[in-house]
Amino acid sequence: MPMSFPSDADLHAQAAALGQRLQRAALQLVTAESCSGGWIAKCMTDIAGSSAFFDCGMVVYSYEAKQRLLGVRAQTLEQFGAVSREAVLEMVSGALINSGAGIAVAVTGIAGPGGGSPDKPVGSVWIGWKRRGGYARAELFQFEGDREAIRRHTVAAALHGIDAQL
Numbered sequence: 001m002p003m004s005f006p007s008d009a010d011l012h013a014q015a016a017a018l019g020q021r022l023q024r025a026a027l028q029l030v031t032a033e034s035c036s037g038g039w040i041a042k043c044m045t046d047i048a049g050s051s052a053f054f055d056c057g058m059v060v061y062s063y064e065a066k067q068r069l070l071g072v073r074a075q076t077l078e079q080f081g082a083v084s085r086e087a088v089l090e091m092v093s094g095a096l097i098n099s100g101a102g103i104a105v106a107v108t109g110i111a112g113p114g115g116g117s118p119d120k121p122v123g124s125v126w127i128g129w130k131r132r133g134g135y136a137r138a139e140l141f142q143f144e145g146d147r148e149a150i151r152r153h154t155v156a157a158a159l160h161g162i163d164a165q166l
Helices: 008-024 037-047 063-070 074-080 085-097 147-165
Strands: 029-033 055-058 103-109 126-132 137-141
Touching: 008 037, 008 147, 029 037, 029 085, 037 055, 037 147, 055 063, 063 074, 063 085, 074 085, 085 103, 085 126, 085 137, 103 147, 126 147, 137 147
Parallel strands: 029 055, 029 103
Antiparallel strands: 103 126, 126 137
16 A cells, blocks of 8 residues: 655645645745755745745755855764754754844755664754744654655644744
């Protein structure tokens, strides 16, 4: 039996509803994405009129990009790795600092098929959320499936978490 994951229609509906709530809250979103490759930003900007609730997005795969664009400390990456609570908290905070947005989401993980390890298996994804002036929150997810399924689950969980911050 095939693994189920959020469809394009599911993600579109989730993003559209979130966009309305962001607009009502007068908040713009910034995204800092690694394993999702800009998919969260794509979902949000697929919504007509998204400039009312979407500020910008950064796709940061390399350590250097995480440091340069988001201010993630080299020490954090060396000590904990890019796929860590510490890294995602610095990513989400850096996204807010380097944007005009009022709320941020950051994701970093291992979408596979390779790159996993015993302590960080394929499907491990850290997602962080933060509102300007508030405290960052991070959660570790363990998604199942292939690269596509893991990335789709990541986008859905990230959008859900933004909604929970409103």
